Amino acid sequence: MENKEEDVRVGANKFHEHQPIGTAAQSQDKDYKEPPPAPFIDAAEFASWSFYRAGIAEFIATFLFLYITVLTVMGVSKSDSKCATVGIQGIAWAFGGMIFALVYCTAGISGGHINPAVTFGLFLARKLSLNRAVFYMVMQCLGAICGAGVVKGFGKSLYMAKGGGANVVAHGYTKGSGLGAEIVGTFVLVYTVFSATDAKRSARDSHVPILAPLPIGFAVFLVHLATIPITGTGINPARSLGAAIIYNKSHAWDDHWVFWVGPFIGAALAALYHQVVIRAIPFKSK
Template sequence: MAAFKGIWTKGFWRAVSGEYLATLIFVLLSLGSTINWAAEEEKPPPADLVLISLCFGLSIATMVQCFGHISGGHINPAVTVAMVVTRKLSLAKAMFYVLAQCLGAITGAGILYLVTPAAVRGSLGVTTVNSNITVGHALLVELLITFELVFTVFATCDPKRTDLGGSAGLAIGFAVAIGHLFAIPYTGASMNPARSFGPAMVTLNFEYHWVYWIGPILGGILAAGLYEYLYCPDPQLKNRLSQVFHKDASGKYKEVESEDIAIKPGSIHTIDLEKPEKKDPFQDQTEVLSSV
């Protein structure tokens, strides 16, 4: 129960509901761009990949801008898992985030299903693996495009950087659009397990659905780990670890009892939804931890 102690607050449930609403709007608007309204014609035109890519990218950029200060604007289980492995979000809170994202995606896809005529509904934007590539290649593509996305999230929201300018949300939106421009012909460019789960649940089409969970989550973990621990490590990480672990007489490292150490407030950068930190208003964009 200690792990769930922090969730019994109004601020946390506000954040969870924000993830639900942001994912709902994102999935509804983005999947809407995949509807081919000329499907009833004798020779319907092919899907407009540029239109779809821009709609996904701009939708994410908008949702990040709207919900970043409320929930962190993850809108993506792969981003949430990346925050967990880099200790920016607790596992207990992440479980609620992922559940909210999946429910939001189902709701958004369900609304689109209801308002769209059956004749043009098609597959409702369900992500599918191109028959000309193997499932292994599809998994690799999803891993790579999600790596690109999550690396962008961490790079544009890094509080240690002093060279950041412009909109973090727009940069993340561009990363989503780029991933779609490249990968739609391969896998439908999910980059987001919730985005794939919503329409799959509504249409009950789960063919190779596991690809759209394992690929993005592995890509997110890899990107987060490389950024946080290799390319841009926290210079105070070693000092913090020495406060938590010490070497005993036998040469083995043991965890220091919590009452024996004093960690300065704010020394570890985490998302604490119960006790929001006082921040410089000009740093808001770098604190957004979000994505598709």
Template sequence: MPDVESQGTRDGARSNARVATSSAQPATAATMSGVEQLKTKEFWRAVGGEFVAMLLFVLLGVASTIDWASAPSDSKSIANCPTQSDRKVLISLCFGFSIATLAQCFGHISGGHINPAVTLAMVMTRKVTIIKGVFYLLAQLVGAVAGAGIVRLATPPDFRENLGVTGLGKDVSGELGLLVELLLTFQLVFTIFASCDPKRTDLGGSTALAIGLSVSIGHFAGIPYTGASMNPARSFGPSVIATNFKDHWVYWVGPFLGAIIATLLYEFIFCPSSGKPSPGRVIPKEQIGAFKDGMAPVKRKKRTERKDPPPTREVVSTV
């Protein structure tokens, strides 16, 4: 253990000793669950951010599902409304762009989960404490109900019948719907982990946009089957307002299972090693031999003389 007296004044030494002592002690149950976070403003700001983000997400997404073409024949609102074939594209892009925008806005506040399945994945990987995960879930559910309620208040009575409630498609059983929601949520959570991995060195562009596109492609593929929820809170809010819980279990079990499987696969199988460069990373030629079997790069002695021209740069093989 280093001599603390040589590192500064006595006050600094005492401070260092206290830090070393506290870090050596095992974590208590309160520390592990995050109960002490309840006393901080940052905690409640993050919980409030999840509430507002989910409210806006459900409001915007559910509003895009309103079928204005179902108006009575004498209604003026039927003019210029999207056709049935266009509604799938409209809904998919609205949900995808909404989640990308809100993730960009609230990412620095709460992490921009906006999905109980994502929160579960973050709790599993200890990126979020248990207590924060519970409060995030409650904020997301209340925000979803509030967002769906606002849509109902702003929508004329003739168009309130469905109100964005997710349901199984024609001849789609509950088991098949469960499988579809599992797969759709799997690709979403896997995209989130891969896009936000701090160990990757090849990332570029917008992480929020990548996640938004993942939500959009999930809707493109899944709307005819299950309505493409991928989000228990997104299904919960409209179901509460419309008092329609038919096959509602599918939209909890499917996304949660998909999130769990994606988390386990990425964290324990596909997660790149911290010491090995990601495929596609550009590194100097002289350092290519320093990476072996996922180990950290070997330190090499600095060259005192350089007789050759500067080394060229190569791209590490993706194979």
């Protein structure tokens, strides 16, 4: 126990944050390696099997994500008594739990994005190239469409009668409220992604063991608990698009822009906050 306490003391005090404003938050003698920025466009990736393998992994992961989560939503929607189902808490657990499992499975192949907003945020932080980001987003959307399509195939009449898991701004809330909920919810998710995968964590917080997919999945769970009553919780444009295309009713498209604009703004703000404020990476160390 004494050694543990010493590890905590060293981990908390080893790095000092007393640099003047405008200088990097990390010291020159850091004991971790910061990955170099990804090129804006990397044409060499098109000749690499790992590039296409990563895209396939994103497709399958998003397919499975929509399959499990929309099927859970349908199970809750079809029952007259929510007490006989997993309820809203169960839906939130389905979304968070699947993200935890799928990020764990695909992180070593594609990074485990499973969400165009996450991909967009990481692209802004120069964690991946533009061509890889676009490829991921396309594969994520295709996977989402296929996942929702399989759920509809289980029971078309039920699927159409119960909303198909499509995201809409709930009655009693304005589109502005829905947009705000999507911005803040996505900020929470993408900021958690940045924090959980930060290279600096392995050095400074080595005394706090953490499995990155766990806080990411838990963030998704918590955001769903908060915003399901407002928007059904999008925070993932591919998830919203897949359900909207398969459901394909006019009211699902009326608010659809909210589930793209909100997540992309939230992701951009999270990238800006983490890179500029938390890490101060754009500034040079003195």
